[in-house]
Amino acid sequence: xxxxxxxxxxxxxxxxxxxxxxxxxxxxxxxxxxxxxxxxxxxxxxxxxxxxxxxxxxxxxxxxxxxxxxxxxxxxxxxxxxxxxxxxxxxxxxxxxxxxxxxxxxxxxxxxxxxxxxxxxxxxxxxxxxxxxxxxxxxxxxxxxxxxxxxxxxxxxxxxxxxxxxxxxxxxxxxxxxxxxxxxxxxxxxxxxxxxxxxxxxxxxxxxxxxxxxxxxxxxxxxxxxxxxxxxxxxxxxxxxxxxxxxxxxxxxxxxxxxxxxxxxxxxxxxxxxxxxxxxxxxxxxxxxxxxxxxxxxxxxxxxxxxxxxxxxxxxxxxxxxxxxxxxxxxxx
Amino acid sequence: xxxxxxxxxxxxxxxxxxxxxxxxxxxxxxxxxxxxxxxxxxxxxxxxxxxxxxxxxxxxxxxxxxxxxxxxxxxxxxxxxxxxxxxxxxxxxxxxxxxxxxxxxxxxxxxxxxxxxxxxxxxxxxxxxxxxxxxxxxxxxxxxxxxxxxxxxxxxxxxxxxxxxxxxxxxxxxxxxxxxxxxxxxxxxxxxxxxxxxxxxxxxxxxxxxxxxxxxxxxxxxxxxxxxxxxxxxxxxxxxxxxxxxxxxxxxxxxxxxxxxxxxxxxxxxxxxxxxxxxxxxxxxxxxxxxxxxxxxxxxxxxxxxxxxxxxxxxxxxxxxxxxxxxxxxxxx
Numbered sequence: 001x002x003x004x005x006x007x008x009x010x011x012x013x014x015x016x017x018x019x020x021x022x023x024x025x026x027x028x029x030x031x032x033x034x035x036x037x038x039x040x041x042x043x044x045x046x047x048x049x050x051x052x053x054x055x056x057x058x059x060x061x062x063x064x065x066x067x068x069x070x071x072x073x074x075x076x077x078x079x080x081x082x083x084x085x086x087x088x089x090x091x092x093x094x095x096x097x098x099x100x101x102x103x104x105x106x107x108x109x110x111x112x113x114x115x116x117x118x119x120x121x122x123x124x125x126x127x128x129x130x131x132x133x134x135x136x137x138x139x140x141x142x143x144x145x146x147x148x149x150x151x152x153x154x155x156x157x158x159x160x161x162x163x164x165x166x167x168x169x170x171x172x173x174x175x176x177x178x179x180x181x182x183x184x185x186x187x188x189x190x191x192x193x194x195x196x197x198x199x200x201x202x203x204x205x206x207x208x209x210x211x212x213x214x215x216x217x218x219x220x221x222x223x224x225x226x227x228x229x230x231x232x233x234x235x236x237x238x239x240x241x242x243x244x245x246x247x248x249x250x251x252x253x254x255x256x257x258x259x260x261x262x263x264x265x266x267x268x269x270x271x272x273x274x275x276x277x278x279x280x281x282x283x284x285x286x287x288x289x290x291x292x293x294x295x296x297x298x299x300x301x302x303x304x305x306x307x308x309x310x311x312x313x314x315x316x317x318x319x320x321x322x323x324x325x326x327x328x329x330x331x332x333x
Numbered sequence: 334x335x336x337x338x339x340x341x342x343x344x345x346x347x348x349x350x351x352x353x354x355x356x357x358x359x360x361x362x363x364x365x366x367x368x369x370x371x372x373x374x375x376x377x378x379x380x381x382x383x384x385x386x387x388x389x390x391x392x393x394x395x396x397x398x399x400x401x402x403x404x405x406x407x408x409x410x411x412x413x414x415x416x417x418x419x420x421x422x423x424x425x426x427x428x429x430x431x432x433x434x435x436x437x438x439x440x441x442x443x444x445x446x447x448x449x450x451x452x453x454x455x456x457x458x459x460x461x462x463x464x465x466x467x468x469x470x471x472x473x474x475x476x477x478x479x480x481x482x483x484x485x486x487x488x489x490x491x492x493x494x495x496x497x498x499x500x501x502x503x504x505x506x507x508x509x510x511x512x513x514x515x516x517x518x519x520x521x522x523x524x525x526x527x528x529x530x531x532x533x534x535x536x537x538x539x540x541x542x543x544x545x546x547x548x549x550x551x552x553x554x555x556x557x558x559x560x561x562x563x564x565x566x567x568x569x570x571x572x573x574x575x576x577x578x579x580x581x582x583x584x585x586x587x588x589x590x591x592x593x594x595x596x597x598x599x600x601x602x603x604x605x606x607x608x609x610x611x612x613x614x615x616x617x618x619x620x621x622x623x624x625x626x627x628x629x630x631x632x633x634x635x636x637x638x639x640x641x642x643x644x645x646x647x648x649x650x651x652x653x654x655x656x657x658x659x660x661x662x663x664x665x666x
Contacts (some may be wrong), residue, residue, distance in 0.1 A: 031541055062538055124523030139580055183540070206394055207516070207541075213581060218573040218599055224600045227580050234581070240551040247544060247560050248567070249582065251528045251539030266551055269558045273602045 001002040014120075028214045030176045033169040033326040040323070042316045043173065045182050046279045050255065057277045061181035065254045067210070067246055067267060068174070069188040072260040072301040073283050074202060076155075078292040080115075080300060082162045083193050084126065086149055088115075090133035103251065127233075130190075135214055135231040139192060142229055146196040159328065163201045165285075170258075174202055182256070183212055187246055187267060188237055192229075210249040212237040238263045243270035255279065261301040265309055272313070278316040282306055287321035291328075363509045366502040366659040372614065373656070375649045376506065380513050381611045383588065390610045394514035394637035398587040400543070400579055400600060401507070404591040404615050405634040409488075409497040409533060409661075411625040413448075413633060415495045416457065416526050420446075423466035432545070455647055460566075462519075463523075468547055468564040472525060475562055475634075479529040493663065495533045500616075502592075502651075507535055515589070518543055520579055520600060521570055538580040543582040545570040549615045570595045576603035588612065594634040598642055613648040615639055 034040040050059040060270040071077040091101070091110055101107035106125040109117030119125060134142070155165055174184050184204055186194055191211030198204045216227045237245040243266050248253060256279040257264070257271030267282040284303065285294050296304040311319050320327065367373040375413065379434035413602040414531070424443055439458040443449030448504055452458060467475070488498055507517050524544030529580040530536045546567040549560045558646055570578040576599050579587060589612040590597070591602030601613040618627050629637040642649050653660065 061567075062532070088471075153607065172368070190579070190586065199395070207398075207582065209584060216577045216580060218576045225576065225599070225606045227576060243551045243560060244549045247549060247587075248524070249540065251525065251542060266558070270551070270560075273558045 009157045010253075011167065027303075030095060030179075031169065031170055031172050035323050035325055036250075037323045039316050039318045043176075043279070046256070046277065047177065049277050051180050059255055059276060063252060063255065064177075064180070065185065065188045065250055065252050065255040066177050066182045066258070067185045067250075067254040067271065068170070068257075068268070069242075069259040069261070069264045070186050070194055070211075070283065071189055073167075073188075073258055074174075074186065074215040075162065075168050077301045078157065078294070081189075082165070083190055084130070085153070085156075086146065086193065087129045087133040087151065088118075089143070089153060091129060094133065105321065109294065117148075118245055122219070125212070130230045131214070131233075133194075135229045136188065137229055138230060139216065140229040141193055141197055146193055150197050152186060160328075163197050164330055165328060168329045169324045170283075171202070171329070173258075174204070175287070177256070185250060187242055187248075187249075188210065188259075188263070210237060221228075240266045244268035246270065257281070258283070259306070260285065261303050262306045263301075265306045268306070268309070268315065272315075280310075280313070281318060282310045282315055283318045286319050287327065289323075291320060293321075299329070362501065364505050364513075366505055368656050368658055369651075370656045372649050373650045376509075376612070377585045379610065380510065382610050384513050392588055392609060396588065397513070397515040397593070398461060398518065398582075398583055398584060398585050399509075399510050399515045399589040400502070400520045400587040400604065401520050401590075402519045402545075402592040402594070402597045402600070403527055404522055404619065406500075406521075406591055406597070407507075407519065408495065408502050409624065409628070410634045412489065414522075415488075415498070417463070417488075418486070419526065420450075420462045420466040422482060422486060423478070425465070434450070440595055448650055458531045464547070464564045464566075467523065468562045472549065472560045472562060475525055476529055479526055483530050487566065496530050496576045497663055498661060499534055499658070502657045502664045504662070505618075506591075507537070510575075510589070511536065517541065518542065518579075518583060518587075520575055520582075521592075521596070522572070524569070528597070540642075543570060543578045545574075555557060573599045575600035579603065591616070592615070593618065594636050594638070596634075601639070601642070601648065603649075605648075613643075613646070614651065615648055616651045617653060619652050620657075620660065622654075626652060626654075 008265065031040050048056040049055060052058055066076055071081050077083065077323045081132065088110055091107060094174040095101055095111055099110060106118040106121050106129055144249065150163060153162060154160065155162060158165065177184055185208045186198055186204055187210040189211050191209055191213045193211045195206040196213055198209055199206065215230040215232040215234045217230055219226055219228055233240065235245060242264065246267065253274050255276065257267055257268050258281045260283040272280050282303070283290055287293060294301065295307060296302065364373050364375065367642065382388060382390040384389060404414050408415065420444055424440060428434055428444055431535065434444060439451040439454050439462060440610050454537060483496060486495060488495060491498065512518055517539055518541045519531055519535065520543040522544050524546045525543055527544055528539040528542045531542055532539065548563040548565040548567045550563055552559055552561055556651055568574065575597065579600065586655050587604040588609065590613045592601055593616040605611045605613050615636070616623055618625060627634065628640060629635065
């Protein structure tokens with residue numbers, strides 16, 4: 001009898017939750033930092049179509065997978081990707097242990113404060129800077145290093161913590177999707193860098209972060225197991241690597257994807273693939289006043305082919321300046 | 334007012350669910366297929382310690398990560414790993430397209446029905462058989478092939494579907510852990526093979542399957558994006574690879590791990606690492622009547638170092654014969 005009573009309570013409780021989440025006019029207006037322009041309308045229309053029981057476009061909750069790029073989509077990326085700033089800061093911290101860096105590029109230029117010189121070596125130079133600062137320690141040690149940095153480092157022009165440089169409308173979008181049964185993932189950036197703050201800042205747990213990674217090695221040190229970060233690339237979660245990483249990690253087609261640069265193009269194409277209603281959105285950085293304005297000619301977060309594809313395929317494009325009431329949780333930069 | 338009313342309902346509903354799940358003596362007795370021997374007691378004691386609010390051993394739900402090996406831990410693995418049977422069956426299906434296999438080992442022996450001859454080449458031969466049968470198609474095509482096979486193929490001695498050859502006590506354990514806020518993961522076997530049935534059979538969604546994988550390549554065919562499975566190993570989720578795969582995929586230390594062979598040893602060690610209460614369990618195949626009895630000298634699912642480690646470190650060892658009332662959902666083999 002007791003069991004029946006509690007089963008009944010459980011069913012009743014579940015029903016009440018369902019009612020309170022879906023009752024029209026009751027829930028808070030979604031996406032308050034979005035203007036009532038076409039992107040917001042497109043998002044809400046998409047979510048309503050796939051969540052409406054009995055509709056031909058209905059998607060079961062388990063299949064409501066949404067993937068988000070990080071840099072330039074969930075947080076800012078100017079004047080340079082924040083994870084690179086972390087790498088540069090680490091080079092300075094580690095320099096005393098590496099006297100050879102004084103004459104060795106790209107370290108020498110970086111240590112002299114000549115960022116342009118340091119980056120003159122292009123991608124190989126950047127790869128070298130990232131590799132030396134992201135290896136040679138255990139995964140636990142790296143987590144601690146990133147945690148300390150992210151808690152204190154300040155953005156060069158706004159003076160804000162990097163975790164404050166997130167887009168308020170996108171935080172609302174993440175929450176709105178989750179309230180509608182979606183599972184939200186980040187795909188992009190360094191997996192063990194983003195995991196340090198994503199749960200607290202985006203509400204996305206470590207197991208829902210897909211990203212670039214270095215190789216790891218399991219070792220026993222004095223009988224204690226640990227994972228060493230090796231100076232070797234494991235996977236580059238960018239461009240054609242994004243759908244690969246998403247499939248490996250999630251094993252389902254996303255039905256919605258959100259990006260801002262050419263590096264996200266294949267992820268957006270992949271999300272659009274398959275039967276049923278799909279959603280692809282591009283954040284276009286158009287607000288030089290409140291954030292930054294850049295697209296086809298930017299070396300950071302270039303949006304060129306992606307903009308063409310969005311127009312050709314009818315993807316939703318967010319014009320930051322016109323579509324977002326607020327940019328950052330603290331207002332504008 | 335309406336909002337308040339619904340918020341109140343939601344809080345009340347959540348409270349009712351919490352009560353109905355935790356009220357002592359009310360919930361169904363957990364793990365009904367487990368005898369009241371030490372493994373069941375150890376599992377229940379562990380779960381109660383980490384879920385008791387205010388206890389020094391309390392672990393927040395988000396950190397209750399449990400990882401399970403698949404072959405020999407969640408389903409049987411005798412007389413040979415089931416995914417290998419799938420590969421062998423596929424070789425037979427594909428043989429007409431590969432006339433060269435008639436004289437080429439290990440295919441020639443396999444096609445003549447000489448399994449021992451086919452496996453004489455050891456791991457390289459097995460790798461070759463797996464590679465040709467797990468590549469050269471899209472991820473969607475592979476999912477369909479596995480789905481068709483798993484729905485119809487029968488175990489050679491029991492005549493049962495492979496998805497019936499799962500351990501009833503482990504299904505109950507998965508459900509019990511999830512009812513206590515754990516997130517359950519599979520780590521082991523081929524990631525895109527296991528994903529096909531894990532949600533239906535284990536209640537574990539694709540994104541919570543960690544496993545071995547081949548490389549994938551993103552392609553556009555007639556403008557349609559797809560992922561091709563390449564004949565190249567991406568990651569071998571076994572032995573020292575298991576903690577690596579778990580860290581890459583989950584990004585948190587598991588607090589509980591479940592295995593049955595030496596291939597799981599490092600995963601079990603990894604789960605035991607770190608502060609707080611941890612749990613490691615080894616399924617020991619001791620029941621020649623109802624299942625199979627094998628350990629230190631078996632070529633399939635060898636448990637040698639793992640058994641020593643379990644004894645030395647005080648891990649929980651399930652003696653299948655004495656600790657499990659039922660083996661398979663349908664009874665015994």
